Amino acid sequence: MITVDNLVKSFSSRAGSVRALNGVSLEVQAGSVCGVVGPSGAGKSTLARCIALLERPDSGAIRVDGTDLVSLDGSRLRAARRQIGVVPQGDSLLRQRTAAGNIALPLESAGVDGPVRRKRVGELLDLVGLTDKAASYPDQLSGGQRQRVAVARALAANPAVLLADEPTSALDPETTGSVLTVLDRARAELGVTVLVVTHDMAVVRRICDDVAVLEDGKVVEHGKVLDLVSDADSRTAATLLPGLDQGEGLIGTHDRVADVVLVGFAAVGALLPEASNRFGVELAVLGGGLTRLGETPVARFRVGINGERADSALEWISEAGAVVRRTPKGPQGVAA
Amino acid sequence: MISVATVFATLFGIPLGVLLHVSAPNGLRPLPVLHRILGVVADFGRSVPFIVLIVLLQQIVTRPLLSTSIGPTAAIVPLAIGAVPFLGRLVQSALREVDATVVEAAVTTGASRLRIVRSVLLGESAPALVSAVGVTAVTLVGFSAIAGVVGGGGLGDLAIRYGYQRYDDRIMWTTVIVIGLLAMLLQFLFDRVARLIDRRRHVTA
Numbered sequence: 001m002i003t004v005d006n007l008v009k010s011f012s013s014r015a016g017s018v019r020a021l022n023g024v025s026l027e028v029q030a031g032s033v034c035g036v037v038g039p040s041g042a043g044k045s046t047l048a049r050c051i052a053l054l055e056r057p058d059s060g061a062i063r064v065d066g067t068d069l070v071s072l073d074g075s076r077l078r079a080a081r082r083q084i085g086v087v088p089q090g091d092s093l094l095r096q097r098t099a100a101g102n103i104a105l106p107l108e109s110a111g112v113d114g115p116v117r118r119k120r121v122g123e124l125l126d127l128v129g130l131t132d133k134a135a136s137y138p139d140q141l142s143g144g145q146r147q148r149v150a151v152a153r154a155l156a157a158n159p160a161v162l163l164a165d166e167p168t169s170a171l172d173p174e175t176t177g178s179v180l181t182v183l184d185r186a187r188a189e190l191g192v193t194v195l196v197v198t199h200d201m202a203v204v205r206r207i208c209d210d211v212a213v214l215e216d217g218k219v220v221e222h223g224k225v226l227d228l229v230s231d232a233d234s235r236t237a238a239t240l241l242p243g244l245d246q247g248e249g250l251i252g253t254h255d256r257v258a259d260v261v262l263v264g265f266a267a268v269g270a271l272l273p274e275a276s277n278r279f280g281v282e283l284a285v286l287g288g289g290l291t292r293l294g295e296t297p298v299a300r301f302r303v304g305i306n307g308e309r310a311d312s313a314l315e316w317i318s319e320a321g322a323v324v325r326r327t328p329k330g331p332q333g334v335a336a
Numbered sequence: 337m338i339s340v341a342t343v344f345a346t347l348f349g350i351p352l353g354v355l356l357h358v359s360a361p362n363g364l365r366p367l368p369v370l371h372r373i374l375g376v377v378a379d380f381g382r383s384v385p386f387i388v389l390i391v392l393l394q395q396i397v398t399r400p401l402l403s404t405s406i407g408p409t410a411a412i413v414p415l416a417i418g419a420v421p422f423l424g425r426l427v428q429s430a431l432r433e434v435d436a437t438v439v440e441a442a443v444t445t446g447a448s449r450l451r452i453v454r455s456v457l458l459g460e461s462a463p464a465l466v467s468a469v470g471v472t473a474v475t476l477v478g479f480s481a482i483a484g485v486v487g488g489g490g491l492g493d494l495a496i497r498y499g500y501q502r503y504d505d506r507i508m509w510t511t512v513i514v515i516g517l518l519a520m521l522l523q524f525l526f527d528r529v530a531r532l533i534d535r536r537r538h539v540t541a
Contacts, residue, residue: 052444081446092441096460096535105455106445137535150441157445 001030001193002051007060009046020046021057022217024067028161028210031193035204035225037236038214045089048165048197052086053077064160076281082110085154085192087164092150093138099149099224100125100134106157124152127189128182144175148182154188164196167202180206201239205293211236225293229300230261232321237261241300242289254284254304258314261323263281263300274302275317281307302327338480341412342473345419348463349472352378352420353427354453364439364449374424381421388484390414394486411488415479423472430464431457451463463534470526474519481515491515 004026008018022041028034036046049055051062051071062067069080085106092100100121107117125131128148138146147167154162164183168176184207187194196203203213204225211228213221213235221228221235228236244259262268269291276283287302305313318324352374358364359371384392391442394405398413413516458465481492491511499508 054440054443078448079448081444084444086441086444086446088437090437091435092437094438094442094456094460096462096533100537105442105447108455109442109445109447109451139535139537153441153445255440 001032001060002026002028002195003063004047004051004063005061005063007041007047007056007057007062009048009050009057011046013025021050021060024060024214024217024219026212026219026222028193028195030193031187032190032206032209033183033196034210034212035208036195036197036212036214037199037201037204040199042214043217044197044214046163046217048070048089048163050288051195052084052088052165053081059248071326078109081322082106082157083160084295085157085162087147087150087154087162087167088183089165089169091146092125093146093153095138098135098139099130099136099152101252103156104150105150106153107304110236120156124156125154127185128152143171144178147171147175147179151179151182151186155190157190158190160193162192162194164194165196166200167196168198168200173202175235176200176202177206182305183207202299204236205240205291207294209294216226224298226263226298229293229298230263232259232323232325240293241298242291244287244300244302254306255285256302256305256314257286257327258305259288259325259327260299260301260303260317260322261325262301263296263321265297267320267322268297268299271317271320271322272301275313275320276314279307279309281310281313283313337408337412337483337488338473338476341419341476341480342417344412344416345423345472345476346469348416348420349377349423349469350427350458351501352424353431354457356424357426357431358449358453360464363433364452378421378424381418382425384404384418386414386418386479387485390486392482393417401516406487408483408489409523411480411486411490415483417471418479420435423468424470426471427465428484430468433464445527446501463530463536466526466530466533470523470530473522473526477515477519477522491518 004024007021009021010017021137024043024047034142035049036044036055046055050057057070062070064083072080091165094105103121103124104117108118111261113121123132128151130145130148133141133145167179167183171179183194183196185194196208208225210223211225212219229241231237241261262271272283284304285301286304288300290297290299292298314324322329340494354377356371356374359367359374393414397417398405398410401413402410404410435449438460439452439456441534442452480490481495483490484493484496491514495508495511498504
């Protein structure tokens with residue numbers, strides 16, 4: 001749907017030249033939600049501004065439905081901008097206009113007016129759950145409500161892609177939830193492809209199908225969130241999965257110790273007890289926990305296994321679809 | 337005299353301010369040469385003492401336009417022209433107060449520059465623009481006193497002719513107070529309108 005191809009962008013100042021984007025490539029499937037994460041200074045904002053067509057990259061391409069948008073000018077650039085709905089970073093609403101008036105702005109630009117425009121604004125207010133705030137001015141709305149109006153405005157002209165730049169950075173965790181719900185609804189009900197640039201892993205946890213990790217102007221990791229969590233070396237996994245730093249003292253008392261990542265209802269619910277039954281081993285959870293990525297329950301446990309068939313049990317768990325990584329046990333002698 | 341001059345000043349001052357703003361290096365349509373020229377015009381225009389402006393404009397604008405260079409109607413010409421650069425700068429700084437994020441958000445919707453100027457820049461700064469026109473109108477009250485030299489009439493004229501030249505302190509002080517009250521009234525009205533149309537921080541009880 002949207003393809004970012006080898007984007008390079010440098011800024012020069014008196015202090016010298018800084019390469020904010022150093023060959024960023026990214027692909028987001030139609031109708032999916034992709035999160036772009038990374039530490040401050042990684043180039044997230046620059047990437048967002050390039051995709052919003054506010055900044056022109058030095059080289060590279062941004063394609064929506066196969067058409068490259070970076071080299072366009074004039075009225076074709078304006079038309080291209082309507083394909084990408086942008087929720088900018090920070091407060092971006094017209095403060096002298098009502099919520100409805102703000103949402104109507106892109107429609108005015110597109111020449112949509114009269115009853116058609118009113119109907120569309122009504123639909124969008126409904127989508128973001130602010131029908132009763134249509135006549136309110138931004139200063140009468142809460143931060144989360146303002147952000148939802150910004151999302152509705154970004155969606156007004158029926159864009160193929162919705163780009164949200166740090167949509168939750170100024171919000172508390174509860175309000176963040178309401179904004180993320182709206183982004184998720186936009187994808188579900190309008191089929192729009194969503195790209196969220198954020199430093200907040202909670203965003204990835206809640207709504208992202210895919211994630212791209214940006215560092216020093218490069219994508220260092222890119223893939224489906226549920227695939228990445230199964231990858232032991234993935235940074236995404238390291239931040240999204242429950243921590244393991246409990247139960248260190250218990251490791252020595254077990255024949256085998258392993259870290260197990262379980263994805264999905266069936267795996268999380270039944271795999272470990274079944275392994276225990278099937279192989280007659282004693283299986284204890286030493287650390288880790290359960291979390292949820294979108295709708296999918298995901299668990300990472302550090303398990304200790306006692307019993308003759310401990311190895312077979314681990315093998316079976318692995319074959320059943322879980323990711324098993326054996327942890328080197330403490331010194332054997334001490335355990336005995 | 338003041339009201340007509342204010343209307344004319346607004347008609348030209350706001351477009352001047354908009355052009356100054358959008359042609360700036362980081363504006364919507366950077367045009368360095370135009371920006372420089374307009375800047376010089378605006379600053380030069382404001383620096384000319386009003387009395388000099390009246391005389392200066394008599395031959396080149398006022399007479400060709402109205403076929404007279406004296407009287408209240410003729411005084412409107414220098415008043416309006418003198419106020420344009422003043423208001424232009426005020427408008428420019430009002431537009432500068434519009435948040436860049438808001439403007440960029442409008443850019444990303446694919447809005448044309450004209451629409452951004454109208455809906456975003458002018459729309460968002462409307463209260464500030466009303467205030468700017470108010471300040472201009474009050475300034476014109478002061479300027480109009482000088483217009484007496486070309487028979488512009490008005491209160492300032494009265495103060496000079498009767499108060500100063502005939503040593504009539506009563507008329508002098510009365511006119512000064514009336515001028516003061518007029519300025520205050522104008523300021524009050526414009527502030528009131530500015531507040532009425534401002535939608536920021538309106539709390540509904």
